[in-house]
Amino acid sequence: MRLALAIGTFLILAIHGVVFYNQFSHRWERNQVAYFDQARSLAKSEAERTSLADRKPRIEQIVVTSFGETRVDRCTTCHIASDDPRFVNHAQPLRTHPYSPALGDLEKNGKWERRHKFSEFGCTVCHDGQGRGLSPEYSHGQDHYWPDPLLGYATQAGWRKDFLPMLKGKAYLEANCAQCHTEPGFRGTPTVERGRQLFFATNCYGCHKIEGLSDGTIGPDLSEVGRMWKVDYLWARIADPKSVLATSIMPKFNLKEDEIRALVVFLKSRKGKNFTETEIQRFKVKTAGGAELVQATLRPVVIKPGEMVAQGGKLIEDRACTACHKLGGRDGGIAPDLSFQGLLKDESWIFAHFKNPRSTVPDSIMPAFRFTDDEFKAMTSSLVSQKSVPPLGSPAATYQALCQRCHGEKGDGHGLIAEHLDPYPRDxxxxGFMNSKPFARLVDSIRNGVPGTSMPAWGRILDEAKAKELLDHIQKTFVKDPRKEPPVRQVDDKNVVAMSKESMDRGAGIFVARCAGCHGKKADGKGANALDILPRPRNLRNGWFVNYASDRRLAESILYGVQGTAMPPWIDYGLSRNDVGDLINYIRGINPKPKGDQNAGAK
Amino acid sequence: MSADTRNRSGLAGALRDLPRNVWNSIFRNPVPSNDVERSATTFTNFFLHIHPVKVHPNSLRPIYTMGLGLISFFLFLILVLTGIALMFYYVPATSQAYDRMLDLRGSVAFGTILRNMHRWAAHGMVAVVFLHMCRVFFTGAYKKPREFNWVLGVVLFLVTLLLSFTGYLLPWDQLAFWAITVGAAIAGYAPVVGKEIQFLLMGGNAVGQEALLRFYVLHVAVLPAVMTVLVAVHFWRIRKDGGLSRPPEAEIKPDLEVTRPPAVLDPKRTYGLQGLVRGPLTRVGDLPDNELYSWPHLFRAELFVLVVTVSVILLLSLAFNAPLEEPVNALHPPNPAKAPWYFLGLQEMVSYSAFWGGIGVPGIFVLLLLLTPYLDRNPKGVGKWFAKERLLANTVFLTFVVVNVIFVIIGTFFRGPNWAFVTPW
Incomplete structure (x- = not known):
């Protein structure tokens, strides 16, 4: 017992010894003593020497109040020679901070004067890092939890090893320069400027919002992305989106390393609020939006009438269309194949789709890009010229070449790009569904497409015979049940109720009572039950589709239901033919007749 | 006491006698060398007089108590001392708290070691208090007459949890913010008053400045005061309930006939106050007992436990730094957001059912714990680990302990993003 007590007591004493040693022997103290010694040997006057001899190590700190929240920067405790011009050639930490005209420093009579005085700016305003820290690991921000490691210098343990070399370099510091020097084209921040241009040139703005710059809604808002994330995350998110989030739908853009770096630096500079903005300026930007700035930042290409196709092709390549679409050698794996677009769509459709994708496919996720009309026209010409017919051998090969991208290898509607399409490709x-539709209608859907959806008209590629062969193949391989023609129902070709305000009102009443649960109160297909139903309820605000569907088809779908889907036969639930007529009038009434033609088709 | 207490004369003599006189005025007794002095030392020293003069050898068996109660108390002392030191530096404001943590880590003298000691002692105390409760249960030590002390012990365990929980928020980093957000949300699942309790606790609908201030006041003033008072009562009850529990066969029955019926007072006799309260049973004379003098047996054992406890905490604090994560970002929860480890069993249960996991089952547990000595009235099996007579009770309690530990382990190591099951290897 006595021995154990003695050992325990000794242990406590020993630990106290270690604690005290750690407390009173700091690395920064040794650094400062070394500085005093060297400065004494460099000193010219006796007075300077005595004053240096009197100096004792102490924590140096700069309290910075002019740049956002108050910062306490103790960096000069170790980097005590940072403002002493005699230490230019010493090793860190005892090294003079470089003087440079690029930083605005002025040389007068051999003496440099700093533009950014440390006493005013501190260190972390430009460099990031943890100003309060006194050990290299913590103050440089190498601690995994520190949100702002020294920009372009410090890396953290959790960062991806293959990215580490790319995350170093002075260029990253520009992100902080841009917190004050916000004017576009500022000479000191070329990387930020390049990143800003790339943000538009590579179409980032189509999906992402940055307050005052862009208003995309598909991807996350990037207004404060520089404050929220470290550079390694930004890099990984651009270079390899799926590595960060497996469900990310962001395309992997074909970017070079310096382009990624420029984008990362630009994004790192987006901190929501910079030091030059006032609250009222922020409010103005918020209310006015940033459309003008976008137009000013995009550099429109001058289109020469004679070179429309070539220039359009180059634009399609430069503006990263293949980050989503398939064209030439590249395939983004998110949007349809454009290799034979000229055979599927005509010029007016493509142009309208460019101007506003939702004007032709109401639920398209394609962003509306802000190119000039000339650019759109050139790109349209280029697409219209894409007429290379894929090799069509057996019906199986045809299916593989034309249908599989959306309908999937197994025909179950889970193709490569299916999750990005709305409505979803047919299973x-x-x-139940396939055998409930007349053969002729299925052929029609293939040859003339389904307006308002991503199903194009294949009529110029597949003639009647080929389409039938393809359908036979689908029936045998995927449907598997033998083909049965559905019975012809007793449904009037024309709506039995004449269009009128009263009829629409009655239809609206029935719709809310019977249909809104699945099709939604707005008839947009997003009712309360919609998420539980596959295939999803039809969006009845899709003007193209509603206009395309005949009275007879609508009436039949409502009265007798749609087999293989959740749509029940309403004739069994007490809807009369007149009720259905009112519903059709209501649905047609809320969808103005779209202008133009949807598909090139067989016509 | 001894012979050399005679004073020298004159001023010079007074000065020469000064050290001895000061010493003797503080310590009434010399270092004891016989049983009378041993008794007197224990009896007259403020810090020692809470102990009995003699203790039963069963109380000194390390394997019987494992010193768990003492360790809990010493950890509490360490927490009070380091906590007071940290209070000199801490500011309970959302704008400053995290910066103060950085300063403690970086530039405040002894800041790191104090914070580490406070953090590890706090975690340790939760664990040790729980183990202490297990010890008391498995040795049947809560039985008559110690029922109420068990109840106090359960309340002390809850106060320990609350102290640790309120302290968890104070660093104001991501770990703290989200752990408290989760923990406070569990309180919100209580029926009827849940949301009100949550609001009262946080001073709002979300963890913010008000919550920080409330948790701070609870942590440094209210709960320590409650803890101190309850610990004092807990200790006092140990004495008044007849010392630590021990098996009946370890007692030596004094071979003494009580000839006088206790209730009848002899009007011609003078009774001491204690004799009146407890009955005139004051035993005088050389009674047979097998008890040992507290000095040195008990005090040496206590000193040993103190030294071990302090050493372990110091070693831990030297080896491992208390975590400090990112500054609070209310818009960016970590996935998963986890409560402090001792509440992860609750969080795991909450993931199955908010009410039953967070309030129902734990509420029933606590109620059962409080009622344990009143439900289990079988007087047998006291003072022995896992006594055969208490097979049922011990099995039930062991199941309760194992289930809770398993839930805590699952919650701590086997839950990943979206609370999905992951393997930690």
């Missing part, structure tokens, strides 16, 4: 293994 061709759903025998």
């Amino acid at each position: 061709l293994t759903n025998a």
Whole structure:
């Protein structure tokens, strides 16, 4: 017992010894003593020497109050020679901070004067890092939890090893320069400027919002992305989006390393609020939006009438269309194949789709890019010229070449790009649905497409015979049930109720009572039950589709239901033919007749 | 006491006698060398007089108590001392708290070691208090007459949890913010008053400045005061309930006939106050007992536990730094956001059912714990680990302990993003 007590007591004493040693022997003290010694040997006057001899190590700190929240920067405790011009050639930490005309420093009679005085700016305003820290690991921000490691210098343990070399360099510091020097084209921040241009040139703005710059809604808002994330995350998110989030739908853009770096630096400079803005300026930007700035930042290409196709092709390549679409050698794996677009769509459709994708496919996720009309026209010409017919051999090969991208290898509607399409591609293994539609209508859907959806008209590629062969193949391979023609129902070709205000009102009443649960109160297909239903309820605000569907088809779908889907036969639930007529009038009434033609088709 | 207490004369003599006189005025007794002095030392020293003069050898068996109660108390002392030191530097304001943590880590003298000691002692105390409760249960030590002390012990365990929980928020980093957000949300699942309790606790609908201030006041003033008072009562009850529990066969029955019926007072006799309260049973004379003098047996054992406790905490604090994560970002929860480890069992249960996991089951547990000595009235099996007579009670309690520990382990190591099951290897 006595021995154990003695050991324990000794242990406590020993630990106290270690604690006290750690407390009173700091690395920064040794650094300062070394500085005093060297400065004494460099000193010219006796007075300077005595004053240096009197100096004792102490914590140096700069309290910075002019730049956002108050900062306490103790960096000069170790970097005590940072403002002493005699230490230019010493090793860190005892080294003079470089003087440079690029930083605005002035040389007068051999003496440099700093533009950014440390006493006013401190260190972390430009460099990031943890100003309060006194050990290299913590103050440089190498601690995994510190949100702002020294920009372009410090890396953290959790960062991806293959990115580490790319995350170093002075260029990253520009992100902080840009907190004050916000004017576009500022000479000191070329990387930020390049990143800003790339943000528009590579179409980032189509999906992402940055307050005052862009207003995309598909991807996350990037207004404060520089404050929220470290450079390694930004790099990974651009260079390899799926590595960060497996469900990310962001395309992997074909960017070079210096382009990624420029984008990362630009994004790092987006901190929501910079030091030059006043609250009222922020409010103005918020209310006015940033459309003008976008137009000013995009550099429109001058289109020469004679070179429309070539220039359009180059634009399609430069503006990263293949980050989503398939064209030439590249395939983004998110949007349809454009290799034979000239055979599927005509010029007016493509142009209208460019101007506003939702004007032609109401639920398209394609962003509306802000190119000039000339640019759009050139790109349209280029697409219209894409007429290379894919090799069509057997019906199986045809399916593989034309249908599989959306409908999937197994025909179940889970193709490569299916999750990005709305409405979702039809599940061709759903025998209930496939056998409830007349053969002629299925052929029509293939050859003339389904307006308002991503199903194009294949008529110029597949003639009647080929389409039938393809359908037979689908029936055998995917539907599997033998083909049965559905019975012809007793439904009037024309709506039995004449269009009128009263009829629409009655239809609206029935719609709210019977249909809104699935199709939604707004008839947009997003009712309360919609998420539980596959295929999803039809969006009845899709003007193209509603206009395309005949009275007979609508009436039949409502009265007798749609087999293989959740749509029940309403004739069994007490809807009369007149009720259905009112519903059709209501649905047609809320969808203005769209202008133009949807598909090039067989016509 | 001894012979050399005679004073020299004159001023010079007074000065020469000064050290001895000061010493003797503080310590009434010399270092004891016989049983009378041993008794007197224990009896007359403020810090020692809470102990009995003699203790039963069963109380000194390390394997019986494992010193868990003492360790809890010493950890509490360490926490009070380091906590007071930290209070000199801490500011309970959202704008400053995290910066103060950085300063403690970087530039305040002894800041790191104090914070580490406070953090590890706090975690340790939660664990040790729980183990202490297990010890008391498995040795049947809560039985008559110690029922109420068990109840006090359960309340002390809850106060320990609350102290640790309120302290968790104070660093104001991501770990703290989200752990408290989760923990306070669990309180919100209580029926009827849940949301009100949550609001009262946080001073708003979300963890913010008000919550920080409330947790701070609870942590440094209210709960320590409650803890101190309850610990004092807990200790006092140990004495008044007849010392630590021990098996009946370890007692030596004094071979003494009580000839006088206790209730009848002899009008011609003078009774001491204690004799009146407890009955005239004051035993005088050389009674047979097998008890040992507290000095040195008990005090040496206590000193040993103190030295071990302090050493372990110091070693831990030297080896491991208390975590400090990112500054609070209310818009960016970590995935998963986890409560402090001792509440992860609750969080795990909450992931199955908010009410039953967060309030129902734990509420029933606490109620059962409080009622344990009143439900289990079987007087047998006291003072022995896992006594055969208490097979049922011990099995039930062991199941309760194991289930809770398993839930805590699952919550701590086997839950990943979206509270999905992950393996830690």
